[in-house]
Amino acid sequence: MTFRQKLDDGFVVLDGAMGTMLQQRGLVAGELPESWNLTRPDEIAAVHRQYLAAGADVVYANTFGAHSLKFGDATEEVVAAAVRIAANECARYDGRFVALDIGPTGKLLKPLGDLDFEEAVGIFARTVRAGAAAGADLIAVETMNDCYELKAAVLAAKEASNLPVIATFVFGADGKTMTGTSPEAAVAIAEGLGVSAVGVNCSLAPAEMREVVRRMLAVASVPVVVKPNAGLPEERDGATVYSLSADQFAEDMKELAQLGARVLGGCCGTSPEYIQKLRAAISGYSPLAAEDKNLTVISSYTNALYFGHSPVLIGERINPTGKKRLKEALREGDLTYILGEAVRQQERGAHALDVNVGLPEIDEAAMLEKCVAEIQAVTDLPLQIDTSSPEAMERALRRYNGCPLINSVNGKRESMEKFFPLAKKYGGAIICLTLDESGIPDSVEGRVKIARRIIAEAKKYGIGRNRLIFDTLATAVSADSRAANITLGSLRQIREKLKCNTSLGISNVSFGLPQRDFITSTYLALALAGGLSAAIYNPYSDEVEKVIRSFMALSGRDAGCAQYISYASSLTVGEVTRTAAKTEKTTEAGLHYFVVKGLKTEAAAAAAKLLETLAPLEVVNTEIIPALDEVGKGFEEKTIFLPQLLMSAEAAGAAFEEVRSRLSPSDNAKKVKVVIATVRGDIHDIGKNIVATLLRNYGFTVYDLGRDVPPERVLEEAVKTGAQIVGLSALMTTTVPSMKETVALIKDKLPAVKTVVGGAVLNEEYAAMIGADKYCRDAMETVRYAEELEDKLN
Amino acid sequence: MIKVISGRLDGIDRRETLHYLGLTVRDIPSAESVALVDECEREALAAQDLRAVYDIYDYFADGDDLDLGFAKVRSHSLALSLAGCDKIVLFACTAGVGIDRLIAAYSRLSASKAAAMQALGAALVEGWCDKIQEMCVREYGANKNRFSCGYGDLPLTLQRDIFAALSVTKHIGITLSDNCFMTPTKSVTAIIGIKPRG
Numbered sequence: 001m002t003f004r005q006k007l008d009d010g011f012v013v014l015d016g017a018m019g020t021m022l023q024q025r026g027l028v029a030g031e032l033p034e035s036w037n038l039t040r041p042d043e044i045a046a047v048h049r050q051y052l053a054a055g056a057d058v059v060y061a062n063t064f065g066a067h068s069l070k071f072g073d074a075t076e077e078v079v080a081a082a083v084r085i086a087a088n089e090c091a092r093y094d095g096r097f098v099a100l101d102i103g104p105t106g107k108l109l110k111p112l113g114d115l116d117f118e119e120a121v122g123i124f125a126r127t128v129r130a131g132a133a134a135g136a137d138l139i140a141v142e143t144m145n146d147c148y149e150l151k152a153a154v155l156a157a158k159e160a161s162n163l164p165v166i167a168t169f170v171f172g173a174d175g176k177t178m179t180g181t182s183p184e185a186a187v188a189i190a191e192g193l194g195v196s197a198v199g200v201n202c203s204l205a206p207a208e209m210r211e212v213v214r215r216m217l218a219v220a221s222v223p224v225v226v227k228p229n230a231g232l233p234e235e236r237d238g239a240t241v242y243s244l245s246a247d248q249f250a251e252d253m254k255e256l257a258q259l260g261a262r263v264l265g266g267c268c269g270t271s272p273e274y275i276q277k278l279r280a281a282i283s284g285y286s287p288l289a290a291e292d293k294n295l296t297v298i299s300s301y302t303n304a305l306y307f308g309h310s311p312v313l314i315g316e317r318i319n320p321t322g323k324k325r326l327k328e329a330l331r332e333g334d335l336t337y338i339l340g341e342a343v344r345q346q347e348r349g350a351h352a353l354d355v356n357v358g359l360p361e362i363d364e365a366a367m368l369e370k371c372v373a374e375i376q377a378v379t380d381l382p383l384q385i386d387t388s389s390p391e392a393m394e395r396a397l398r399r400y401n402g403c404p405l406i407n408s409v410n411g412k413r414e415s416m417e418k419f420f421p422l423a424k425k426y427g428g429a430i431i432c433l434t435l436d437e438s439g440i441p442d443s444v445e446g447r448v449k450i451a452r453r454i455i456a457e458a459k460k461y462g463i464g465r466n467r468l469i470f471d472t473l474a475t476a477v478s479a480d481s482r483a484a485n486i487t488l489g490s491l492r493q494i495r496e497k498l499k500c501n502t503s504l505g506i507s508n509v510s511f512g513l514p515q516r517d518f519i520t521s522t523y524l525a526l527a528l529a530g531g532l533s534a535a536i537y538n539p540y541s542d543e544v545e546k547v548i549r550s551f552m553a554l555s556g557r558d559a560g561c562a563q564y565i566s567y568a569s570s571l572t573v574g575e576v577t578r579t580a581a582k583t584e585k586t587t588e589a590g591l592h593y594f595v596v597k598g599l600k601t602e603a604a605a606a607a608a609k610l611l612e613t614l615a616p617l618e619v620v621n622t623e624i625i626p627a628l629d630e631v632g633k634g635f636e637e638k639t640i641f642l643p644q645l646l647m648s649a650e651a652a653g654a655a656f657e658e659v660r661s662r663l664s665p666s667d668n669a670k671k672v673k674v675v676i677a678t679v680r681g682d683i684h685d686i687g688k689n690i691v692a693t694l695l696r697n698y699g700f701t702v703y704d705l706g707r708d709v710p711p712e713r714v715l716e717e718a719v720k721t722g723a724q725i726v727g728l729s730a731l732m733t734t735t736v737p738s739m740k741e742t743v744a745l746i747k748d749k750l751p752a753v754k755t756v757v758g759g760a761v762l763n764e765e766y767a768a769m770i771g772a773d774k775y776c777r778d779a780m781e782t783v784r785y786a787e788e789l790e791d792k793l794n
Numbered sequence: 795m796i797k798v799i800s801g802r803l804d805g806i807d808r809r810e811t812l813h814y815l816g817l818t819v820r821d822i823p824s825a826e827s828v829a830l831v832d833e834c835e836r837e838a839l840a841a842q843d844l845r846a847v848y849d850i851y852d853y854f855a856d857g858d859d860l861d862l863g864f865a866k867v868r869s870h871s872l873a874l875s876l877a878g879c880d881k882i883v884l885f886a887c888t889a890g891v892g893i894d895r896l897i898a899a900y901s902r903l904s905a906s907k908a909a910a911m912q913a914l915g916a917a918l919v920e921g922w923c924d925k926i927q928e929m930c931v932r933e934y935g936a937n938k939n940r941f942s943c944g945y946g947d948l949p950l951t952l953q954r955d956i957f958a959a960l961s962v963t964k965h966i967g968i969t970l971s972d973n974c975f976m977t978p979t980k981s982v983t984a985i986i987g988i989k990p991r992g
Contacts, residue, residue: 029864030958108969112894113977145967178843178967179891235795339902378899598826598906642816643827646906681973685901686912693905734950734973 003097003138004164006057007196007223011257011287014099014140014227014265015051015059016275022047034066037081038074044082048089052096054272055279056265059096060140061086064103067127076130083134099140099166100131102153109148111377112179114683114708117152117399124156132161141167142227143202143267145178147189147301148401154193155398158425165194166263168201168225171212176302180380183215184304188297188403191222192427199225202267205232205244206252213256219297219304223262223290226253230269242269250277257281260288294466296501296533298352298429299403302380305351307429307469307501310557312352312534313548314384314405315345316507318375319356325661330359330367335374342375348539349548352405353379355396356386365392372396384431384536390418397426404428408471411436411450420461430458431503432468434490440473442482447472447490451498469501469534470494477519478512484523492530501533506544517543525551591619591655595627598647600654607655616662620699624652624659628697632780645779646690652697670699672790675717676727678707680738684731687759687779691727694779700786711742715749723753724789727782728772730759740770747771754789756782798965801844801925806835806917814913827906834910843890844922845966849959850934853882853987862985864959871946872985875939879987883930886962888981889919897979915980923982930986940984943974950974956983 006012022033025043036044048059061082068075083098090096105123107115128139139157144150150167157165167190169177176182181189183200190198198220200212206228216224231244244252253264264282266274296307305312318341320327329337342353355375357367368387375383384405385396397404404426409419410433423430432454434440434447441447455465472490475483487509491502509523510516521543524535528551537544545567553564591610594603610619631648634640676692678685685707692704703721705713718726726746730739743755757772767775776782809819811831817823823831851863855877858870862882876882893915900908923940930936943952953974962968968981976983 030955104963106963106969107971108891108977111898112891113969114971114975143964180895233795240795336902343903374902377895378902597824638821641821641823641827642909643830643906644824646909647826647830650904650906683971683975683979686897686908689901689908690905732973732975 001095003058004196006095006097007164007263010262011282011285012223012263013055013057013275013279013282014225014263015048015056016266016270016272017230017268018047018060018062018064018101020269021271032065032070034062034064034071034078034082037062037066037078037085041081041085044085045089048086050272051275052089052093054276056275057096058099058138058140058265059086059090060099060101060142061131061136063101063127063131064143065106067102067105067123069105069107069123075126079127079130080134083131083136087135097137098135099138100128100136100163102127102139102141102157103143104145104149109146109152111373117148120149120152121156121159124153125160128157128160132163136163138196139163139165141165141195143168143170145170147177147179147181147186151189151193151401154190154195158194164196166197166199166225167193167195168199168227170203171200171209173204173208175212175215180302182303183212184219184297185299185302185402187216187220188299188304189427191220192403194425194427195222197223197225197263199227199261199263201225201227201265202229204228205230206249206256210256210259213261214259217260219293219295221290221292221295223287224260225263225265226256226261227265227267228253229267230274233269244269246271246274246277249274250281253278254281254285257285257287260290262287262290292464294464296429296466296469297403298382298384298405300380300382301376301401303382304403305382307533311528311532311548311551312503313350313539314352314354314503314534314536315348315350315539316354316505316536317341317345317538317540318371319354319386320359321356327359330357330362333367335371338371339374339378342379342381345539346379346381349545350381350537350539352382352384354384354386354407354536356407358387358389358392364389365395368392369395369399373399376401390422393419394422394426397422397428400426405431405469407431408433409454410434411454413437416454416457420458420463423463423467424461429467429469429501430463431471433471433473435473440475442480442486444486444489444493447486448493448497451490451494451500455498455500465498465500469503470498471503471505474504474506474508474523476511476513477509477523484509484526488526488530491527491532495531495533502531503534503536504532505536507536507538517541520544521547524548528555591623592627592630595624595648595651595655596631598644598651600647600651603651604654604658607658611658611662616659619659620656624655625698628652632783635778635780642690646693649693649697653693656697670701670786670790671793672725672786673701673703673721673723674725674727674786675703675705675714675721675723676729677705677709677714677742678729678731679735679742680708680710682730682732682735682738683707684759685729687731688727688729691729691758691776691779691782694783695786698783698786700783700790711738711745714742715745718746718750718753724793725754725756725786727756727758729757730761733761736761736766736770743771754785756785758782796847796849796960796965798845798847799926801846801922803839803842803844803918803921803925806838806914807921810917810920811835811910811913814916815909830906831910831914834907834914837896838893838911838914838918841890841892841896842918843892844887845890846885846887846922846926847960847962847965848883848885848926848930850988851882851884853879865952865955867948867952867955869946869948872941872948875937875941876985876987878989879937880990881934881988883934883936883986883988884956884960884983885926885930885986886956886960886966886968886981886983887919887922887926888966888968888976888978889915889922890980891967891978893918893980894978919980919982923984927986930988934988935991937987937989940986942982942984953983 086098141153230242386407408431434450510519552558591606854861
């Protein structure tokens, strides 16, 4: 019998704790338990033997922390030994299985920590290869606090072996993992990656897990795993014992089994006695069948989003088509603008965000991968990854922290052949366009026929129709007056006959017409009435928002119309006060005042107004720069402090954003260009960011390389951009040597380039000692230095 | 025995926060910056996930050669701080990953909010340390000062021993980088001395 068959067959009993068992056998604090695989294999074998005798179907090999970060080149030996010890013991029985146990690396992944995602995949893959080669029957990824690390481990397991994978997360008493993942999102992510079972282990006692287990069972299509602790550790007569007795543990586990959990075992504090009593407690019961829930789900790293209930709203603004400012941002690699759009759409009520960065002149795959990671650093909304390039799609899907929405596949053979394997591997839902090699059919029948073909083809890849969301293609009604009817008719048929979810990019319908919002919002109303599951829309459109709010009330999704009422009343009151405030403030004070006070919105509005009468550069030179100077001077004189300085810089930035749209290329800004970075080994970037912000707002061009940047990368960027200044930041004494190394490299290869250094551990003498041209105490001093250089150039 | 606790603070020390933002006690922040810090404080308090792990060890000193119970170390500064003590409390605590997420988000969106959040996070974890210390004073009669790696001549590398002794990563999720940085960044490890009673 294989493990997969065993999983279909009935309950699967896992073993209990290894760590606490080894402590009883003399493992001391700080000693790596996995080292015993080589030094005391008999002790490890004895623990396995006891669990097998107690009735465990699966034993976890002693490989929880056996990875290259801890064991380096001995990793393979340690892993192989562990699996062989376990396999030897299992061989005494029929139908017992060895799990290669994979715990967390102990490092946090970027962007929060310093471990790169692909590096993590590589670390796990090494352990997986060694474990699979030594004869493991399955892989147990366990004790994961962070769903991103779990994704890296499961991907590694899938890529480096053909073994079934069971994956368990650690949940807190608040029903979330430490990095904020809900049980529903955890299941969506793990199932999307193709695990054979998903669940929870460690941290809590069985009874405390009940709610998390219940929520997992409600959405999981694969069996649910429960491997709890024996309660909490307590001190009794100088020894550490766990609060829950074996009898109580078994009793509580039986309840979870009756709820539907199918794979059961113990974590910290449990012993063979617990497993034996657990086995006895469930004997005579049959597990509930794990049934296919047929959900259409995507998620971020925190929450899951389901299609088919309330309409899902997907913000369309991160897509360069027809958006000059976004194209500019993409060409310049300026992610700030894109991240701002992500946050603004979320504030306007979007449930998910489309991300499309396709421009012919940029490396789309690299940009999409980077944007996905960066957008996830500012928002926890799920993302819809939008590209026609399979390469860009795969890179973005890999990096994405969550269960993705793929946009899109269509009825063309090539499209399905390229994208369905990716969808199979990385999970998530797929937007399917009803077009094929012959274009978009101009009949309902034609579009539905393509949908049927896509469903049949997806099935060959093991992708169920629940994962397909059909987009019947909104086209301009101005070009063909039947366009809207065909699209909506197809949508209804797909919804009713094929029982699939649907989506529409609604804005296209009004193309070529005046007052597009009127047409778009009415179209949305019709589509929603026809059962539309998701709309890709413009969250900034008030007309569209009115329709959505009204639809929610009319379709019975807004109890007592409470949300509608609060929306409608906020609208009236808000509009009145907003206008009043505007007039009052603009008559009272101008752009200069708003920049000094650090009022962003007001500064932007005042700049826009001034630009009606003044030339762009005049606005910069007579208003923005003098205001910034006033604040800068106050900062130097210590009458104004850091927060105010930064708020002013941001207000100046908002005003400058208005100006830049009207600047012609001949209105050249400053000549000085600055490459800036926090040096290798150092992850502190707040000071560096402040300097970059201020320099930018004084009109200098800044190339910000981020933190933990190697010397070669700084040199490369300085050569590429022809920058006159390289700015380096270091906060820790331990990273000053890498600052010195960077300065030396720049001096050697680019002697004309000035090196400016700063950071908490530096001072004038220290800076001179490491060979830097200039030490700057704070951001203003850096600006002054750049200005001096600018004067010399002019 | 190792103990794990969690907590929650209702407010963040404003003086401490402004200090981290570069203001001295005499400096008066502008009304706009007060509003900014107020707004960020609300977010930080909502995102806090305060956890701590601690244990008590026997302590012996032979001049500057110290046996901390979980590790041996040579440090003059720590010897001074622990003079007269025969036990220590070793603890690690964190303000949680949510604060780091906010800092990461604002460092991409708004330099002023990033600076404010950075300062608030630091003041938040200090406030959490104070609470833990108060508890240690109450329950074990511990000293009222605490000592961390990197202070004086106490090496940063002692962090590795602290992480192993308390299983810090397993218990409260703080991770340690190769050069001994902690993530979440708003985390502290410290040693508090306990003098013999009576």
